[in-house]
Amino acid sequence: MKGRFRVEVPFDFYLTVTSGQSFRWGSYDGEGNFSYGRADDEGFMYAPVFGVVLGIKQEDSYIIYKASDSRVWVPHRRRYMDVEEFIRFYFSLDAPVEEIEALVQDKPEVLRAYMKYRGVRIMRQEANEILITFIFSAQNTVKNIARTVHRLSALLSHPLFFDGKKFYPFPSLEKIAGSSFELLRKNLPVRFDSRIEAAISAARHYSARDIYNLHHSVVDYGTAHETLIQLKGVGRKIADCVLLFSLEHWEAFPVDVHIRRMVERYYMEDINLPPLKSLTDRVYRMIGEYFRGRYGRWAGWVQQYLYSLSRTPEGEELSRNSISSGL
DNA sequence: GTCCAGGGTGGCG
DNA sequence: CGCCACCATGGA
Numbered sequence A: 001m002k003g004r005f006r007v008e009v010p011f012d013f014y015l016t017v018t019s020g021q022s023f024r025w026g027s028y029d030g031e032g033n034f035s036y037g038r039a040d041d042e043g044f045m046y047a048p049v050f051g052v053v054l055g056i057k058q059e060d061s062y063i064i065y066k067a068s069d070s071r072v073w074v075p076h077r078r079r080y081m082d083v084e085e086f087i088r089f090y091f092s093l094d095a096p097v098e099e100i101e102a103l104v105q106d107k108p109e110v111l112r113a114y115m116k117y118r119g120v121r122i123m124r125q126e127a128n129e130i131l132i133t134f135i136f137s138a139q140n141t142v143k144n145i146a147r148t149v150h151r152l153s154a155l156l157s158h159p160l161f162f163d164g165k166k167f168y169p170f171p172s173l174e175k176i177a178g179s180s181f182e183l184l185r186k187n188l189p190v191r192f193d194s195r196i197e198a199a200i201s202a203a204r205h206y207s208a209r210d211i212y213n214l215h216h217s218v219v220d221y222g223t224a225h226e227t228l229i230q231l232k233g234v235g236r237k238i239a240d241c242v243l244l245f246s247l248e249h250w251e252a253f254p255v256d257v258h259i260r261r262m263v264e265r266y267y268m269e270d271i272n273l274p275p276l277k278s279l280t281d282r283v284y285r286m287i288g289e290y291f292r293g294r295y296g297r298w299a300g301w302v303q304q305y306l307y308s309l310s311r312t313p314e315g316e317e318l319s320r321n322s323i324s325s326g327l
Numbered sequence B: 001g002t003c004c005a006g007g008g009t010g011g012c013g
Numbered sequence C: 001c002g003c004c005a006c007c008a009t010g011g012a
Helices: A013-017 A083-090 A098-103 A108-117 A127-135 A142-156 A173-178 A181-187 A193-205 A208-212 A221-228 A236-245 A257-266 A281-310
Strands: A002-006 A026-028 A034-036 A045-049 A052-059 A062-067 A071-074 A079-082 A160-162 A165-167
Touching (some): A002 A083, A013 A045, A079 A083, A098 A108, A098 A281, A142 A173, A142 A181, A221 A236
Antiparallel strands (some): A002 A062, A026 A034, A160 A165
């Protein structure tokens, strides 16, 4: 089925799906080959999400979509949605981001990040996929994470065919739990053995249902974070990514090297931090608490604007390869 | 060849 | 606590 609807809020589809929170959007061919962050000849990008295949392109304020099914099961809400409603949910188009503008007036760098990247939305993705995906994110690049997730999916899931293309949905946690270390180690371009072990271990300890019990509507941020970091191989950063990019804990504030650079450059006095030799547990917590205190439920969104800005030439004097292909 | 990428753990002072 | 070595891929 196909459709088209108008978006009445700031939204840049392309920026959003290449902003390092999702790794599945791009072009696919008939053999199931995947090219992250690339649109096809007609301007569509595709992804297998929530059990369906979506193709999307944006023309100004209009979203044009194709979908392999007419309705989508959404675990976050425990109900089905039609495709347009799902797309609005998936990209959080209901979030009143204009509230952020008032909060960032007194900080020029954040205001600049917001004005430039307010079209970047925090997405609401599947919890099992985000958990396993970010376990593979350790000291890795966005592009290589995307390749890893695609290979894992091709290895363990049954393909879906749509629009003349072949897609591999993200495999279930049960499927990952039942696979072997050797199989994954041999086929996934992952740097550390510990990441493979952590993925299998997490999949054995959690069902998808367990993870959704950590949803924003069920437990508070602190409790959810404490619970997630009990998983072997899942630390504070990965936990924050799961909470922010799937479970709607928008006060989560993941700190990676890009965010750390922004903090070092613009926030040392605000947060009253000593020179950052290493990112200790205490400092990580202080940074998150500062942004939560200042931006409340929008802290995670502000984090994403800062992340986007830091990966841009004007945002920071960065190493060249941080503006990697696909962006 | 070099350096770096959306980390986590364990060990030592 | 804070800091550091280690792990061992792929791209620029």
